[in-house]
Amino acid sequence: MTASDSTSLLHEVSAAVGAITRHLSVAQVLEVIVSSARRLVGADYAAIGIPDESGGFAEFITDGISEQQRLEIGPLPRQHGMLAAILAESEPIRLPDLRRDPRYRWWPKAHPAMAALLGVPIRDHDRTLGIVVLTNDLGGPDFTDTDTELIELLASHAAIALTNARLYERSRELTVVEERNRLARELHDAVMQRLFSLRLSTRAAAKLVDTDPAAAAHRLEQVDSLTADAIAELRAVIVELRPADLDTHGLVETLRRHLTLLDRLHEADVRFTADGPIDLSREAEVEVLRLVQEALGNAIRHAAARRVELDITAERITVADDGKGFDADEAATRGLGLLSMRERAKALGGHLEVATAPGEGTVVTLELPRD
Ligand SMILES: Nc1ncnc2c1ncn2[C@@H]1O[C@H](COP(=O)(O)OP(=O)(O)OP(=O)(O)O)[C@@H](O)[C@H]1O
Ligand SMILES: [Mg+2]
Numbered sequence: 001m002t003a004s005d006s007t008s009l010l011h012e013v014s015a016a017v018g019a020i021t022r023h024l025s026v027a028q029v030l031e032v033i034v035s036s037a038r039r040l041v042g043a044d045y046a047a048i049g050i051p052d053e054s055g056g057f058a059e060f061i062t063d064g065i066s067e068q069q070r071l072e073i074g075p076l077p078r079q080h081g082m083l084a085a086i087l088a089e090s091e092p093i094r095l096p097d098l099r100r101d102p103r104y105r106w107w108p109k110a111h112p113a114m115a116a117l118l119g120v121p122i123r124d125h126d127r128t129l130g131i132v133v134l135t136n137d138l139g140g141p142d143f144t145d146t147d148t149e150l151i152e153l154l155a156s157h158a159a160i161a162l163t164n165a166r167l168y169e170r171s172r173e174l175t176v177v178e179e180r181n182r183l184a185r186e187l188h189d190a191v192m193q194r195l196f197s198l199r200l201s202t203r204a205a206a207k208l209v210d211t212d213p214a215a216a217a218h219r220l221e222q223v224d225s226l227t228a229d230a231i232a233e234l235r236a237v238i239v240e241l242r243p244a245d246l247d248t249h250g251l252v253e254t255l256r257r258h259l260t261l262l263d264r265l266h267e268a269d270v271r272f273t274a275d276g277p278i279d280l281s282r283e284a285e286v287e288v289l290r291l292v293q294e295a296l297g298n299a300i301r302h303a304a305a306r307r308v309e310l311d312i313t314a315e316r317i318t319v320a321d322d323g324k325g326f327d328a329d330e331a332a333t334r335g336l337g338l339l340s341m342r343e344r345a346k347a348l349g350g351h352l353e354v355a356t357a358p359g360e361g362t363v364v365t366l367e368l369p370r371d
Contacts, residue, residue: 001195011335012040013150017157026165027059033132033158034063040154041147043134048122050130051087055079059130065112067295081105086119092152094121096142098135099299118143120151124159150267185336187234190297194230201226232265251285252277252312255292259310262296268305268321270296275313278368284348288317288366291344294337295319295364302326303362317366325348325360 003171016036020029030048031241038046045064060076085103086093098104098117107113114135124128132155134143205219245254252274263270280288292310296319299308303323311318331338338354341364345352349369356362 007242007368009146009150013153016040016154020154020157021164026169029144029158029161029165030059030061033154033161034061037132037134037154038063041118041134041143041148043118043143044137045112045135047133048130049077049083049087049133051079051128057083059089062125069110069112073108074110082117082119083131083133086121086133089119089121090123090126090128092121092148093117094143094148110319113138116140116142118147118151120148122155122162124163129159129162135148138149146313153248158160164247189241189335190233191230192231194226198226198230238315246282246285246289250277251280251289254289255310255312258296262300262308266300268300269307269308270300271309273309276313276314278312278317280348284369286351287344287348288368291341291366292317292319293339297366299323314368316368320361321363322361325358326334327358328354328356 016032016039019032019036030050034046034048037043037048043064045062047060047062049061050059051059056078057076062070065073079087082093082098082101082103082105095117097115099115115138116136118134120132121128122132132151134147134151136143171362201219201222203214205223208216208219245257249257256272256274259270259272275301278288296310297318299305299321303321303325305321305323308319308321311320328338339355342352345366351367353365353367354362355365
């Protein structure tokens with residue numbers, strides 16, 4: 001091979017590797033691998049197969065075969081014959097005519113006739129993630145040593161790209177699941193209780209309509225106010241579920257808006273004071289937002305407070321209410337709120353203090369992490 005040959009080859013390889021590693025979804029990575037492989041060695045056909053656990057292929061993506069041909073060929077191949085051999089080998093398989101090999105079994109009727117074959121496993125340590133198969137038409141050229149090396153090189157990068165893409169997809173799925181669980185819990189806590197009591201009051205009113213209309217009317221007034229509460233809670237949950245506000249307004253402004261809303265929705269006089277912006281990472285901001293919202297939610301739901309105050313400085317954030325206070329040891333067993341506040345404080349590198357006693361009001365202080 002001349003120097004200019006090897007330079008252009010190097011360019012092709014690095015373009016192929018670049019294309020593979022730029023893609024984040026598994027499906028895209030597979031598409032790029034298969035077309036890069038075919039182009040690199042100038043093969044007539046290329047395929048990439050990802051085995052599943054039940055003897056078939058979870059994915060079998062081809063290049064060089066038309067959509068029409070694919071339909072005629074029929075269902076995805078199973079792990080048998082030559083494909084099984086490539087999967088089982090840790091080394092590439094190269095043949096001048098695959099049909100003459102004892103491991104060859106058969107093709108579906110519509111399958112194009114192929115002779116020269118190069119099959120390379122995509123391996124991550126000792127696990128085979130998939131196989132790359134290149135073939136040429138009958139009468140086409142054999143694959144060379146250089147072809148084999150190129151595809152092995154490509155396969156080693158493909159292994160990394162595939163593993164990354166899988167991890168990426170998995171982590172996104174997990175994030176979505178966590179977010180959904182949290183949402184479900186929050187909706188349950190905030191709204192379900194209200195809806196249950198609403199239903200009870202409605203039933204009670206219905207029973208009283210004939211015998212005691214005045215009592216029924218009183219019940220219906222309760223229904224009205226419970227409905228208002230449920231709407232308010234739901235609104236608050238919806239507001240809370242949109243940390244997109246953090247990007248548009250920043251943490252302090254987001255909290256100020258939340259407070260304005262709470263003040264409008266609830267009996268208690270809800271006040272806000274802030275002394276300059278706070279400097280936190282984006283992740284820490286979300287934790288602080290949720291933590292403060294939980295503290296405010298507790299003050300509003302449990303304290304029967306006249307006043308709730310949120311105070312923000314660069315060092316700490318305080319949520320204080322003048323409500324009925326509580327026994328911290330006993331409360332620990334009741335809900336998840338206080339627990340999640342502690343976890344959040346820890347996650348963001350801060351410190352949480354809850355000062356309270358029955359009849360004393362409650363002050364929740366979050367010391368923010370330094371620098
Ligand atoms: N500011 C407060 N004033 C009075 N009582 C409070 C206050 N904050 C918490 N409590 C008491 O502590 C208990 C536990 O609070 P926590 O936030 O852990 O759970 P929860 O609010 O009951 O449920 P969750 O937050 O999981 O929806 C509450 O049920 C309540 O009795
Ligand atoms: Mg709570």
